[in-house]
Amino acid sequence: MISLTIDNQPVEVEAGATVLEAARKLRIDIPTLCHDSRLKPHGACRLCIVEIAGMPKPVTSCTTPATEKMVVTTQSAHLNRLRKTTVELLLSDHPNDCMICIGSGDCKLQELAYRFNLRGSRFRGKMRAHDRIDENPFVQRDQNKCVLCGLCVRVCEEIQGVGAIGYANRGFESKITPPFEKELSCEFCGQCIAVCPTGALSGKLWVGYPRQQGLEKTETTCSYCGCGCNLTLHTYGKSIAKVTSRQDNHNRGWLCVKGRFGYEFVTSNERLTTPLIRRQKGGSLEPASWEEALDLVASRLLDIKSKHGPDAVGGLASARCTNEEGYLFQKMFRAGIGTNNVDHCARY
Amino acid sequence: MAGLAAKFGSGAMTNSVAEISDNKALLVIGSNTTENHPIIGLRMKEAVRNGAQLIVADPRRIPLVKFATLWLRHMPGTDSVLLNALMHVIIREGWEDRTFIEKRTEGFDAFAEGLKQFTPEFAENITGVPADDIVSAARIYATAENAGIYYAMGITQHSFGTNNVHAVGNLAMVTGNLGKHGAGVNPLRGQNNVQGCCDVGCLPTDLPGYQKVADAKVREKFGKAWGRTLSSEPGLTASEMTEKMLAGTLKGLYIFGENPALSDPNMNHSIKAFENLDLLVVQDIFLTETAELADVVLPSASFAEKEGTFTNSERRVQRVRIALDPPGQAQSDLAIIKQVYRRIDPEGVSENATAESVFNELTALWPAMAGMSYERLETEGLQWPCPTDDHPGTPYLHRESFAREGGKALFTVVPHVLSKELPDEQYPFVLTTGRQLFHYHTGTMTRRSTGLDKISPAPYIELNPEDAASLGIEDTGLLTVTSRRGSIRLKARVSGIVPPRVVFIPFHYKEAAANRLTIDAMDPISKIMEAKVCAVRLEK
Numbered sequence: 085m086i087s088l089t090i091d092n093q094p095v096e097v098e099a100g101a102t103v104l105e106a107a108r109k110l111r112i113d114i115p116t117l118c119h120d121s122r123l124k125p126h127g128a129c130r131l132c133i134v135e136i137a138g139m140p141k142p143v144t145s146c147t148t149p150a151t152e153k154m155v156v157t158t159q160s161a162h163l164n165r166l167r168k169t170t171v172e173l174l175l176s177d178h179p180n181d182c183m184i185c186i187g188s189g190d191c192k193l194q195e196l197a198y199r200f201n202l203r204g205s206r207f208r209g210k211m212r213a214h215d216r217i218d219e220n221p222f223v224q225r226d227q228n229k230c231v232l233c234g235l236c237v238r239v240c241e242e243i244q245g246v247g248a249i250g251y252a253n254r255g256f257e258s259k260i261t262p263p264f265e266k267e268l269s270c271e272f273c274g275q276c277i278a279v280c281p282t283g284a285l286s287g288k289l290w291v292g293y294p295r296q297q298g299l300e301k302t303e304t305t306c307s308y309c310g311c312g313c314n315l316t317l318h319t320y321g322k323s324i325a326k327v328t329s330r331q332d333n334h335n336r337g338w339l340c341v342k343g344r345f346g347y348e349f350v351t352s353n354e355r356l357t358t359p360l361i362r363r364q365k366g367g368s369l370e371p372a373s374w375e376e377a378l379d380l381v382a383s384r385l386l387d388i389k390s391k392h393g394p395d396a397v398g399g400l401a402s403a404r405c406t407n408e409e410g411y412l413f414q415k416m417f418r419a420g421i422g423t424n425n426v427d428h429c430a431r432y
Numbered sequence: 433m434a435g436l437a438a439k440f441g442s443g444a445m446t447n448s449v450a451e452i453s454d455n456k457a458l459l460v461i462g463s464n465t466t467e468n469h470p471i472i473g474l475r476m477k478e479a480v481r482n483g484a485q486l487i488v489a490d491p492r493r494i495p496l497v498k499f500a501t502l503w504l505r506h507m508p509g510t511d512s513v514l515l516n517a518l519m520h521v522i523i524r525e526g527w528e529d530r531t532f533i534e535k536r537t538e539g540f541d542a543f544a545e546g547l548k549q550f551t552p553e554f555a556e557n558i559t560g561v562p563a564d565d566i567v568s569a570a571r572i573y574a575t576a577e578n579a580g581i582y583y584a585m586g587i588t589q590h591s592f593g594t595n596n597v598h599a600v601g602n603l604a605m606v607t608g609n610l611g612k613h614g615a616g617v618n619p620l621r622g623q624n625n626v627q628g629c630c631d632v633g634c635l636p637t638d639l640p641g642y643q644k645v646a647d648a649k650v651r652e653k654f655g656k657a658w659g660r661t662l663s664s665e666p667g668l669t670a671s672e673m674t675e676k677m678l679a680g681t682l683k684g685l686y687i688f689g690e691n692p693a694l695s696d697p698n699m700n701h702s703i704k705a706f707e708n709l710d711l712l713v714v715q716d717i718f719l720t721e722t723a724e725l726a727d728v729v730l731p732s733a734s735f736a737e738k739e740g741t742f743t744n745s746e747r748r749v750q751r752v753r754i755a756l757d758p759p760g761q762a763q764s765d766l767a768i769i770k771q772v773y774r775r776i777d778p779e780g781v782s783e784n785a786t787a788e789s790v791f792n793e794l795t796a797l798w799p800a801m802a803g804m805s806y807e808r809l810e811t812e813g814l815q816w817p818c819p820t821d822d823h824p825g826t827p828y829l830h831r832e833s834f835a836r837e838g839g840k841a842l843f844t845v846v847p848h849v850l851s852k853e854l855p856d857e858q859y860p861f862v863l864t865t866g867r868q869l870f871h872y873h874t875g876t877m878t879r880r881s882t883g884l885d886k887i888s889p890a891p892y893i894e895l896n897p898e899d900a901a902s903l904g905i906e907d908t909g910l911l912t913v914t915s916r917r918g919s920i921r922l923k924a925r926v927s928g929i930v931p932p933r934v935v936f937i938p939f940h941y942k943e944a945a946a947n948r949l950t951i952d953a954m955d956p957i958s959k960i961m962e963a964k965v966c967a968v969r970l971e972k
Contacts, residue, residue, distance in 0.1 A: 221883030245477040245499060271869060272887070273470065289883065302755035305742045305813075307735035308872055310621030311449070311471040312744025312813070317736055317755040324736065324756070334450060334748065334813070340470035342872055346884050349734070349877040350756065355717055356731030357760020369719075369729060374761065374771075381686070381728050382775030384711045388684040395665060398673045398682055401634035402689025402765070403623040406740025406752055408790040409765040410625070411632040411640060412781060413688065416773040418633075419658040420780045424645050424667030425682070428626075428634045429690050 088154040103145035103156055104132055114158050115167060115199070117174075117192050117281055118233035119146045122336055123242055128234050130170050131196070134158045142166065168200040176207035177256075178282075179228050186224070187283025189296035193231060194282075214259065222272045222288055222345050230284040232258055236276035243338060244275055272341040278328065289345060293318075293325035303330075306343045307404060311335065313343050323351050389421055398425035435597025435958070436617065437642070439605075439842050441835025444627060446616035447580060447828040448746045448815065453478040454614035457576030459569075461489040461600070462511060462586020462964075466496050467869040469584070469620045469745070476582070485572045489514060490586065491864065492894075492936060493929045502569055505931060506559035508864045509851035509965040511587055514566070515599035516846055517555030519606055520547045521570035528574070529608030536833075536840055537605050543843035550848075558848075560931075574607045578615040585622060585866070589963040591852045591953040598844040605841050611830040621745040623873070624735075628743030631801075631816070632794060636667025641798030657797055659779065669959040671952070677705035686772075688715035688732065688765055693722040694874040694942055697950035697961040698917045715768055718876050721942060732765045733758040739787040740766065741809065743816075747826070749804055750813035766790065851965040852953035855933065859915060859967035861899070862934045863949060866964075871940035879940070891941035892925040895970070899933065900926040905972055913937070915968045918948035935968065 085096045090107050097106045102125060107114050117129035125146040133142040137155035142163060145156075157163070175197060182188045197203075214227035234251075237260060241247045248270040252261045262268045277285045293299070299318045306313045313335040318326045324347045331337040359377035360369040372380075388396050399417045401410050410428075417426045437443040452458070452475035466473035473496065480486050480499045488497050489504040489511070497503045506514045522528055523544055533540050552563035573579050581604055587596045601617050609615040621627050633640035639662075643650040651662045668676060670692070676682035678701075685706070696702040706712055706725045714726035723729045737758040743749045758764070766787055773781045782789070788806045795801040800817040808814060814825040833839030855862055870888040871878040878884045893911060895903075905911060907926040912919060913935070922937070922944040930936050939946040951966040 221886045242481070243474060243477075245474075271470075272883075300755070302736075302753050303751070304735070304753045304755065305624070305744075305750040307624045307742070307752075308877075309469050310623060310626060310745030311469050312624065312742060312746075312748055312750055313471055314750070319736075319755045322756060322759075335471045338471055338474055341870060341884065342878060343471075346872070346878050346881045347736070348882055349717075349880040350736050351759075352718075352880045354719070354880060355734075355759045355762065356719060356723075356729065357762055358731060359761070360719075360726075360729040360731075362727045369724075369726070374763075377728055377730060378768075378771050378775060381711075381713050381730070381772050384727075385684055385686070385713075385772075386776060388710060392681075392683055394663065395668075396682060397684040397686070398668060398676075400670060400673070400685065400687040400690055400692065401629055403626040403629045404735075405625065405629075405689045405765050406738065406787065407625065407628040407632050407743060407749070407794065408740040408787045409688070409769060410629045410634045411794045412766060412769050412773065412785075412790055414633045414640075415658060416769060416776065416780065418639070418654075418662055419660040420773055420777040422660075422663050424636050424663055424665060425673065426634055426667055427636050427670040427673070428629050429670055429692055429695060 086150050086152050088150050088152070088156065090156040091158055097150050101150050103134060103136070103148045103150050103154070106150045107134075107145060107156070107158055112158050114145060115196060116146065117196065117231060118235060120235055120239070120279055122331070123235070123238050126234055126238065128232065131167050133163060133166060135160065135163065168202070171196045171200050172202055172205045173207060174231050175202060176205040176209065177211055178231070180204060185229070185283040186286045186290060186295060187229070191283060192281035210256070212256070220268060220270070220272070222274060222341070223270070223277060224286045224288045224291070226284050226286070227259055229282045230260060231282055232260070233281060235279040235281065236260060236285060239275045239279050244271065244273055246271055249276070272345065273339065274341065274344040275338055278337060287326055287345065289348070290326045293320050293323070299325055306339070308342045308346065313339055315339070315343060385421065394422035395425060397421055397423060401426060401428040403428050435594040436601060436619065439598065439601040439844065440830060442642070442829060443630070444829070445618040445620070445746050446610060446830060447614070447618055449475055451614045451827065452476055452580060453482055455479045455484050455578060455580045456614070457485045457487070457572050457579035459487045459489065459573050459579065459581045460496060461581065461583050463582055463584035463620055464490070464492070464494040464496070464866060465582065465620065467494070468622065468867050470869070472620060472745070485576065487569050487572055491931060491934055501572065502565060504561045504565055504569055506561050508862050508934060509590060510559040512592065512596050512599040512846050513550065513555050513848060514559045514561060515596075515603055516547055516550035517552050517566050518570045518573065519603055520550040521552060521567050522574045522606055523547060525570070527570070528606050532608030533606065536611070537843055538838070538840045539843035543602060543845055546845035546847070573603070578612060579607065579609050580615050580618060581609075582618045582620060584620045586964060588619070588958070588960055590965065591955055591962040592849045593955040593960045594957040595846050595849060599846045601841070602843055602846065605843060610841065611828070611832070613828060616828060624744070625742040627745060627747060628741070628749070631743055631798075636669055640794055641800060643798070654797065671954050671959045671961060674702055674705045677708050680708060683709060684711040685709055686713040687722060688769070691716070691720040691722045691874045691876055693720070693725060694945055694947065695939070696952070697947050697963050698952035699945060699947040700918055701952055715765060717762070718880070720874070720876055730768050731760065731762040732768060733762055738764040738766070741791060744813070747815045748813040749801070749809060749816065751806065751809050852962055853916070853951050853965070853967045855967045859969045860933065861968050861970060863913070863915065863966050863968040864934060864936050864964050865939045865946045865950060866936065867940065868938045871938065873940065875940040875942070891922040891937070891944035893922055894925045894927050894930045894936040896930050896932045896934070897926050897928065900924065903970060903972065909972070912971045913949060913968050914971070915949040915951070915966055917951065920944040920946070920948050935970070
């Protein structure tokens with residue numbers, strides 16, 4: 085363990101921990117924009133700068149390893165001024181359109197502007213004018229809002245192992261793009277959208293729904309594969325507005341294309357909305373009341389049982405439905421009807 | 433599952449997903465993990481970044497191959513020969529874990545004897561994997577401090593799937609990669625609640641918690657809890673039900689949340705079986721291909737509209753919550769089953785039963801879940817076994833002993849067996865089926881998600897450039913694919929993903945359903961269908 089002092093408070097951390105991690109252990113608030121604890125430190129945004137005794141200039145705490153007896157200052161007028169200027173420089177080339185930005189309310193830059201009380205920027209000059217790139221069904225890219233934090237590039241490379249995007253050009257011309265600015269070769273996991281700190285990357289399916297106000301959040305579990313990722317469903321009225329996942333769970337907030345974007349089936353207009361009965365063999369399925377449908381199912385099952393014995397009926401349960409439903413279903417067959425003919429298709 | 437249960441006493445992932453990043457070596461066989469279990473795939477990539485050696489064994493050049501130290505491209509259906517050859521090398525070179533074998537296993541001598549014929553050269557002949565690569569793979573896996581095996585339907589969907597599972601289990605046992613962190617034998621579950629559905633007793637031979645119908649004491653326990661005398665007659669498996677429907681002895685079938693008319697191998701056969709029933713009840717969220725055949729269709733709620741729990745691949749029980757109202761008159765599956773049940777037997781389930789009360793009834797009957805409650809699952813899931821209220825759950829199984837009588841794991845001799853239908857002059861190609869990233873199963877959900885269907889809108893068959901050239905077919909050209917069961921027509925995707933003489937079709941598309949072609953041969957023990965190997969011919 086390594087002992088150091090941050091803002092006059094002693095703290096111990098594991099060898100290899102950064103100054104930022106040590107400070108967070110003390111719940112000291114250091115602003116960051118390009119940091120994500122699930123990715124390697126990057127040191128691009130310069131907001132996490134701190135003063136370390138013996139070092140001539142402020143350093144980025146996210147990339148500086150904590151060392152024994154280090155003395156760190158995270159809050160000072162000087163640091164505050166530097167951080168504020170950094171945010172102002174970012175705002176100098178940012179469309180000041182929070183009112184109509186899809187990222188509003190979930191934007192780190194907006195929060196930083198609020199924190200430093202910045203309505204605009206002192207710095208005036210050329211603004212970037214990238215085209216909107218929208219040639220895929222899921223990811224909406226608005227490059228003028230990009231702060232070049234690199235989170236999207238890093239998550240795609242480090243976590244997803246795909247490397248669909250990278251940096252091109254230098255300085256003011258820098259931008260995030262697929263290799264050679266060709267078509268995007270992407271798995272559409274949306275990890276990049278999840279880590280983007282601004283409105284530069286968002287979900288196309290989110291358009292047309294409120295951003296924050298009026299959305300209800302429900303914590304649940306994905307219904308696709310056996311990974312069992314945790315989902316947060318953001319619903320509005322009768323619809324799902326978007327799907328996200330919390331970082332503090334076993335899937336660490338990462339999702340795949342199906343979990344993040346494959347939810348439209350829930351509100352498909354092809355959903356079954358009423359029981360259907362085929363009143364005679366060869367006829368068509370016709371709408372019926374629950375009463376009629378349920379009575380028919382139970383009476384026919386009992387009828388077969390009384391004529392042919394309980395083993396003339398069977399049940400196929402679902403590997404897609406809940407434990408409770410599966411349990412009650414097999415109990416109904418075993419205790420209710422008296423047969424062990426209950427199975428499901430995916431039990432291997 | 434039957435295979436692992438026989439060897440270890442429990443048929444589930446022995447270890448947890450989070451441990452994957454700590455593996456020193458990984459063997460991924462018969463699992464296209466990054467497409468079918470993408471988030472588990474992320475952990476594998478992380479393990480590689482942490483310095484682990486990754487061995488991928490798959491006939492197809494799956495995306496994970498890009499991250500592999502070594503790729504073994506064996507022919508479909510030769511998995512157990514490959515695995516046996518790895519073990520042959522391990523024992524020949526003295527890389528086995530003697531202490532583990534002596535203390536924690538039984539049946540080693542007969543098993544080792546059975547491996548004698550499986551030399552790397554013998555295996556090269558059958559699998560197509562160079563003998564040197566077999567030796568390298570054996571070294572990587574056996575000499576790693578801790579190594580995990582991950583497999584899915586590529587191992588199990590064979591007429592000798594149980595044999596394959598035995599081979600996988602043997603490999604972990606011979607190297608002592610069980611009962612410790614970052615190792616184990618890990619079947620990856622293809623659907624959100626396969627594990628849970630097995631756990632709660634939706635199995636013809638097992639009551640909840642794998643308590644056997646055949647055991648009189650078990651029947652007495654459940655009979656007492658449920659207030660009814662239970663049948664000792666073992667139930668029919670899904671595939672046996674199909675046969676009994678055709679024979680006319682199974683007359684009524686109630687299906688919920690499944691679409692076997694499209695997902696069953698040799699689906700023409702299954703459809704005939706359904707049509708032969710007196711009563712078919714289908715409960716689903718869409719009018720699926722199976723529902724279209726039903727006498728009664730009951731509209732149910734999707735996952736976003738109901739309450740309950742799912743158990744994921746690593747035995748983690750997690751909450752599912754209501755975010756939306758179901759459309760129209762649709763109701764949750766629990767509510768529907770409850771109402772049917774109450775009409776059959778009003779004493780079977782209370783009118784006021786809720787998901788939580790049913791969960792509590794279940795946990796009271798299975799010690800491994802006895803320590804779980806909705807309250808404990810409020811913010812985080814728990815992995816079974818979790819026997820008491822203060823138990824933290826179990827990340828990995830078999831730490832001290834195996835759940836078999838005597839506490840030891842059982843070695844099994846795995847003979848050399850062949851797939852039921854091998855290519856011949858008339859049907860010269862091997863067809864293997866599976867999923868792809870952008871769709872799920874029969875496409876009921878994903879094909880109604882506009883973006884997903886836009887990216888992957890149409891069925892296709894992957895074939896090797898060499899075969900494409902000899903057939904005179906170009907990429908996106910149309911091909912007719914015929915097996916002894918049926919025929920479909922779809923676009924060719926010419927690609928090195930498949931080796932020569934092997935073709936692949938994803939089974940999501942009803943307009944060219946792969947399961948019109950597949951064979952309904954099945955494993956004699958688990959009764960799983962052989963979806964991974966059958967013979968087909970291709971015509972322009």
